[in-house]
Amino acid sequence: YLPSLRLMVCITALGTSLAANAGTEKTIDVSLPLGPDSQQGIGVLKFGEELERLSEGRLTIEPHYDNALGAEREVVEGMGFGTIDAGISSTGPMGGFVDEFMLFDLPYVFNDHAHAYAFLDSEYGEQLAQLAEDQMNVKILAWMENGFRHETNSVRPIHEPADLKGINHRTQESRVQVDTWEALGANATPMAWTEVYTALQQGVMDSQENPLATIYDVNFFEVQNYLNLTKHVYSPAPLMMSLDLFNSFSEEDQAIILEAAQLALPVQREASQELENRYLTQLEEKGMTVTEPDLPAFKAAVQPVIDEWSETVGKDLVDAAVNFND
Ligand code: MLT
Secondary structure, three states, X not given: XXXXXXXXXXXHHHHHHHHHHHOOOEEEEEEOOOOOOOHHHHHHHHHHHHHHHHOOOOEEEEEEOOOOOOOHHHHHHHHHHOOOOEEEOOOHHHHHOOHXXXXXXOOOOOOOHXXXXXXXXXXXXXXXXXXXXXXXXXXXXXXXXXXXXXXXXXXXXXXXXXXXXXXXXXEOOOHHHHHHHHHOOOEEEEOOHHHHHHHHHOOOOOEEEEOHHHHHHOOHHHOOOEEEEEEEEEEEOXXXXXXXXXXXXXXXXXXXXXXXXXXXXXXXXXXXXXXXXXXXXXXXXXXXXXXXXXXXXXXXXXXXXXXXXXXXXXXXXHHHHHOOOO
16 A cells, blocks of 8 residues: 555645645736726726736736725725725725824825825835724725815816805715815815716716816716816825735735735826826816916915814824925
8 A cells, every 4th residue: 555655645745736836816806986097997907917927827806997896985894894805995085994094185285296105105104004904904005096186166267265155065075075175165065986976967066176087087077167276185096905805815925916016006106197197188178167276375274174183183194294205
């Protein structure tokens, strides 16, 4: 019996080592609020491409566009529970889970892209990612972005805050955003992203705010006449994974997932800025009237909101973000 037993042990060992080399095969479902040509779609598709290349085809993604798996808050919750694999979400709904994420709802914290990237790529970005792990059970793979947000409406051009009086404005599901738009004089109502187009189309809402690339991607120019360049908030759109799913991968595959996300990050940010520049002209061509509002007047009107919410967000974090330079 001995020779054949040894042979069997050898064959079993060979089989086990081949299986280990082959590693896990997995298609990761990725939820995103926008479409394939958007700043989010470009980032997710690049992530998928790098993931497939680095894992030699074992790890792939299946994107689910236009929040087909659920609205952003549900998706973030789903990742935490482990029922949704991965996704992009604006940070807007995340402040409901982690106070510090409301930093990104506070108006006029970041001046430009370089300022936001330097902050997010510093130890502060790591600290916020750790809070997402500890309090949401979600792993942030890369600080992708939506971009700087601007107000649009169907009523009138906005030169100064007083022009917002009486306008029904949709905010993300964020208490800071509601307070901000109330301070500016609008009637603010929080609403999930998945309902916004219909609300604008039916006139339930007059106004919303989003980056130019988003406004173009979802055809808001069909239901909004005025684009007002308020640039009031820099909006990250982190690429995230369920922490339980991430931890279920081998260390080698975890490193591959993180590397794929980091390789996709500069591509996503560059595409986002490129789309932002391109779509300003295209939105005008689609008939939107573009206005440059009096930004100092906007900043002065929202200062009480910043002062009030800085306590909850963390004064040190807010100061660090406002004053951050490399
Ligand atoms: C929103 O306004 O809810 C978001 O900006 C949607 C998105 O993340 O694209």
